[in-house]
Amino acid sequence: MNKLKRVLSGTLALAMAASMLTACGGDDSSSKAAGNSGDASNGGGDTSDKTVIKVYTFTEETQGQIDRFLEKNPDMAAKYEFKVTLEATAADYISKVSSALAGDDAPDLFLADADYAQLFAGLEGTATLAELGVEFDESDYYSYMLDFTTVDGNRMAISHQAAPGAVFYRTDYAEQYLGVKTPEEMQAKMSNWEDFKAVADTLKDNGIYMVSGIDELKRCFMANRDTAWVDADMNYCLDEDLVKQYLEVTKYLCDEKETQYAAATQWTNDWYTGMKDGVFCYFGCTWYLHYTIKPNCLTTLTGAKDDKGNPTVADADYVEGNGSYGKWAMIQGPMAYFWGGTWWYGSDKAAADPAKKEAVSSIIEFYCCDAEAMTDFAKTSGDFVSKKSVVDAIKSDEAFKNPFLGGQNHYEFFASAADNVNAKTMSKFDDTFNTAVNDATNKYVLEGASIDEAIAYIGEYAKSKIEGLK
Amino acid sequence: MASTTKKRANLEKNYFGYIFIAPFFLTYLIFQVVPLIDTFRYALTDAKAWYMDPNQAYNFVGLDQFKFVVNDRFFKDAFFTTPVMWIMGFIPQLGIALLLAAWFTNEKIRVKGQGFFKVVFYMPNIMTAATIGVLFLAFIRSNGFIHSFCVAIGYIEDARYPITSEWFGRGIVAFINFWMWYGQTMIVLTAGILGINPSFFEAASIDGASGFQTFGRITLPLIRPIMTYSLVTSLIGGFQMFDVPNMLATGDSHAAFGPKISTIVMYIKSIAYSGTFSVGRACAASVILFAVTAVVSLFLFWIMRDKDAAKAAKAAKKRAKEQAALEGGNI
Structure with a gap:
């Protein structure tokens, strides 16, 4: 009996030690394997030519x-x-x-x-x-x-x-409530932010929200700053007028009940739901057209499944009348940008x-x-x-007439939009500033902070996260 | 002499045990202790993650990182919010746990189905905090039941608006912490109460003590060590609070109280994983967190110490000294 106990405990100890060692060993061998493949490619490949x-x-x-x-x-x-x-x-x-x-x-x-x-x-x-x-x-x-x-x-x-940006808008609402029939007319009505607000006012009277949430305009505005957030000498560069304008336009839309939600909605379900119905425009770009708005504007799916068994969109779903498919068009909107x-x-x-x-x-x-x-x-x-x-x-090829956009040629459109894009405003800290701007927007639009406090917050936030920022 | 040989023999016989525990201590040493000590070293440098500084050419900057961190408004905010949320959760947690523990151990009441209730109360603790964070996220987001309730009672006038009150956010985090941990505290306290010699309770009841008197005069003083344990472990957990508030602050909540429920560990994470990925600065903040937790824990131990026992020990020492002096005098 005693012997059995000893054998058992010994086996257990070994098993424990072995499991720990294999855990480490696993890592080791995989890194070795990776190293080997690297060596093989260095040497021109021993196993194959x-x-x-x-x-x-x-x-x-x-x-x-x-x-x-x-x-x-x-x-x-x-x-x-x-x-x-x-x-x-x-x-x-x-x-x-x-x-x-x-x-x-x-x-x-x-x-x-x-x-x-x-x-x-x-x-x-x-x-x-x-x-x-x-x-x-x-x-x-x-x-x-x-x-x-x-x-x-x-x-x-x-x-x-x-990836030039655009404003996607609902042609049916435009025709019904604004009397606008073509993208050119729509662009003329929305070529600056004052006009943008005026359009929003008209739509509100008809029960249509202008945009989904309070972060919809962010990409567009932020791409139009006159400098990057951080220059080569690590100085903090704030385009105060533009940020101010962004906050003011956003607060106006939110206060006037022209955003569907008084919250940031990008990449949330509420954002996608608005694409089906009830929201007039979205700020998107080339890939956004194919991967974001097109599949999410549909209300009924035929039930296709992807490799993992999750419901997915099939080509057959893309028919006019399914959700808002075919009821969209693109314009440049108030500002050119890229994404x-x-x-x-x-x-x-x-x-x-x-x-x-x-x-x-x-x-x-x-x-x-x-x-x-x-x-x-x-x-x-x-x-x-x-x-x-x-x-x-x-760009004028017939192949690019897009049924989602009611026949508008997206290639032709993006070709003209791309000329106006400027990316000198990008820096490697944009992700940090993204968060700072989101917080500042919440502060100003929802919490009653003054616009100066909200703008000052962006700098404080950045200086906390970016070491050496002046 | 004979007894010492016997002791040594016992030790030698048990060496197997050391092999058993060796893997843990080895991995702990390599993967925990060494990085832990490194934290103190990095806290004195301007080190950054290697994609910001591929050559790891960091400099020794003395206490600059500490100075920056203690003056950073976001750190100060987190340093206020974290203990506040912990206290808001811990007071009801300890109170309810004590009450339940007292009921479950009371011979007079003999609560039926104790096992069932213990399991139910302990259940929230089994789920991961992130899961519970997601659950509450669904409650507070627009059209979630808490949000809808706020709209229904008129607390939120326009349903398009999210819940923005910072105290609302802190209250939710405190409630989750309370709800997750009161079952665990209850079990620990129950064990403590069951460890009390039953003859004390018998004596008290024979002397005609009421339930309150028994609880206040016998139960509470005798479970003090176990309460100290609960308090200190909860405090350490509280200072390191992360998963629930992080989920509520960064998840898709529509709630705008994100930065207002930011805890110290969330601050450390944001320093180490955004902007310049400042590892040195994050280490400095971690060292401060460590120091504060240690000091507050020691303070709690000191407050909760058994004062009578300490007095008695002091008196005994004094007596021994006097005795020694007396004996010395004799010689």
Whole structure:
């Protein structure tokens, strides 16, 4: 009996120790494996004769784009193998890329969203486009997206898409309550914020809310600041007039019961519900059209399921009369702005290795520089590409008449909107200022703080979070 | 002599136990103690997360980070809000727990279905705090039942508006903390009361003491150590309050009291994970939190100490000294 006890306790102790050790060991072996794959790609690949190109991305789109690239370029497919690592959570993706870039395990090709495109451009280990051998005619691109990722005069990244913003409005309400029949007439009625408020007043009398919540105008206003929030010397730069105007317009709409909710609603269910009915306009952009407003304006779904069994939107759902589908149109609205984009980068490691350099520069050129490939991509995906000559050539194509917008050509519209965009207002601390502006809006609009207190709060908040801000 | 050999033999026989506990202590040492000590070192630097500073070229800045933190209005706000929310939750928590514990242990009442009630009262503690945060988020958001109730009684005039009152937000956090923890406190206190020698209660009832007298004169003084334990553990938890207020402040609540229910740990998180990702500054704030928690806990121990026992010990010491002096004099 005693012996049995001893054996049992010994086994238990071993099992415990083993489980702890395997936990550690698991980590160890996986990092080793990662290290090995890195070594393999460094050495040109021992197991297969293809060079491995490591790709880090934040979007599911990338894998499809790479497959498409390899399909159209069989010579590349024969030589290279692209290994894509996807990390959709922004904070995790940022830390993953920036820590990997500093080490031996750096990705060869990586992508960024607008929120951290500038941060990535400044990282050590990011190659310039010139070092990668990517050649392009700068004048043929929307300058905002190149300026945005320029460090010390070097172009660090290029985006395959431009994301100019627009105001989406309900054509049926416009016709019924405002007597407006075309987007041009609507634009004339909403070309500045005073007119915007006047339209809101008219709609209120008819029981229609102008916007969903008190954060709807934020992106549009904030993209129109005259400087970035933080300059190169870490000075706090406040465009007081513009922030003041933003707060005042927002408070006016909220006080006059012209926002559906007296709260921030972006990306909440209440925001989506308004897209179906009851709200006159939304501030969105190129990708917003395809991924946000179009699927959320529908009221009935046929019951399609995605891979995980969750209900999803099927093509058959997109019919006029389903929700507000087909009852929307786009105008520029009171201010031009942009929202998002996808930037492509190569690492120093890729630039130093001729084989990798060829692969990385080819795929970047394929999506961002090659007119023929970009035209094809725009037509198949509907995405708004960044090269002006391509946009000009295809913008009046019949293929871009959008049934969601009641037949309006979104490509033509975005083409004109993109010219007016300026991205010199972006800085790597925009996320922090986003929160500060949200809090300030709540303070002024909902809690009765004075406008000066609300504006002062933005600076206080930023100085608390941004070390060294003057 | 014989007894010491026996003791040593016992020790040697039990060495297996050390192997048993070694994995915990090793992992604790590597993954907890070392980073913990590092916190104090980083608090004196301007270190930032490596994506802000890839070469980790941070400088030693002395006490600058501490100076900044104690002067930061957001830290001061959090430093007020956190203990206030804890106290608002802890007073009812201890009160209700004491009451229930007294009832459940009272021989005269003999509450039926005790096991059932204990499980029910303990239940909220089993759920993760984040889950409960989400639950209450659904209550306070627009058209949630708390919001609708506020609209119905006219507290909110326009249903488009969210609940913005800071005391409302703090009250909800305090209520959640109370609701989650009173069951746990009750179980601990029940155990404490059951540990009291029943002959005291018998003697009291024979002497004709009322229920209140028994509770006030026997139960309360004798469960003081266990109450100190509850108080101090709750205080430490209270100062580190994070998940519930964080969920309510940052979740999709429509409620605008976000920054007003910001706690110290939420402040530390916002410093370390936004703006310049200032690790050094966040460490300084953590060290302050640690120091304050330690000081307040010690103060509570001192307040709750058994004064009679301390007096008795002092007197005994004095007597022993006198005795020694006397003996010394004799020699």
